[in-house]
Amino acid sequence: MDLRTFLTSLERDHPEQLVRIKRPLEVARFELTALLAHLERQGKYPALLLEQPLNLKGEVAPFHFVSNLYALRARCALALGLRADQWQLPLSLEYARRETQLIPPTVLRTGPAPAQDVVRQGDAADLRDLPIVRHHAMDPAPYIDMTPAMRDPDGGFYNLAFLRTMYKGPRRLGIHMSPRHNWQIARKYEAKGRGTPLAIVVSHHPAFYLGALNVSPFGVDDYAKVGAIMGEPLRLTPSVSFGDELMVPADAEMVIEGEILPGVREVEGPFGEFTGYYGPQRLRPVVEVKAITHRRDAILQHIFVGHRDNWVIGGIPKEGSLFNVIRGVVPTVKAVHFAISGSCRFNCYISIDKRVDGETKQAALAALGACDFVKNVIVVDADIDVFNEREVLWAVATRVQADRDVDIIKDVKGNTLDPSQTDDIMTAKLIIDATKPARRPFPSRVEIPDDALGRTRLEDFIPAEILERLNVSTEGG
């Protein structure tokens, strides 16, 4: 399973989903993100395939570059082998189904891995040869914003996470880690005075990245989780720098191998983050690049961080993982959705077929406990479509009394990049119970009788040509 196969089928079967950019584009001078911003303002979110991205030397790089691949859930559904129209609940549930069945990786021993068609080591591993995107005005440099893989020195399991790495020199990157799993691994190496081996998986099949964003306890092997989401074992090969000590995906388009230097901190950032705000400049560890390996004619990619591309890919795995967690305590959970309005991280909508009143809070607390990104939880009844935010807010408007149905939990671990937090780590969590009470009569929502809907067909009353001319209302107010 690889990226190029996916892109070929995407372009063949859904040509409207992929736009080729044939002219040279200087991605390190905001030209890519400017294009994406123009499209975003028109409400258009195609994936872009750059045929002539410029590298950091200003030359046309011998790579293609794909961008905005995850901005529509439909493309994520296709990446998991679903139909494009299964982009809402079926996609969440498919992720939930797959993630419970870990598929251990296999090791490719029979020949050179595609990801190592070309190997550049030492000074030949020059980041300036790559197209690296500078995203937002206050970013000080181009950033690679894909997934470093690290291996826990004690447990031997792998962790994958999207981490920003700032270009600092031909073989030097600054790396930002929040206090999460990868940070714990790097701390272990540093405590022993050792550098942390890492491999940035710059480009792979989109299912690889959807798997990488799973919500699992520390200690679960992310390579096995990725296999679960891909639906087949992830093929691995020894890294050229660390051998079997750090295995890397054999079918990646490009891998950057390096080491986080122990005890070294340098200024890094600001960087436009998933929140839609810049994270501040701060002291962060440094990566020394040891090797760049890639396929011939590699297709690189990035995430348009702080925009739909970044939000959607983060939301789907959380929907699937939290669905499973919540189902453990509230078996009647129907759906979990991370809304675009909360960067697909902070605002979590859960629908349950409530049987007793306490289930609402059970579901909300399970979500809050399982994922520290989750900040505001709204629990609704099963008649509310959590993928329709207007319905969710209608439930809040009509089923909530704030003095009774709202809970605030103070001083819980949050996310360091949340600009509203006044503490570096801790945040306040909000639970809104927008379900109908189970123990007292409650009014019924209005409805048109089914038999009337069945016998009164639009096309019998409004000519087709007029019906086609009617605009679909996108008014939110």
Next chain:
Amino acid sequence: MARIFWVTCPQCRGRFYCHWEELRGKGIPLLCPYCSRTFLDSESPAIQE
């Protein structure tokens, strides 16, 4: 997010912000994201904190 402070680059006058606990008054050169000049926070013509 942790406490931040805004600085102004003495060279290009661009404004950006930094992590207060790690970088305020620590004698660590800051990097202007607009012109790549490095400077101490004490050299900033204006600081908002």
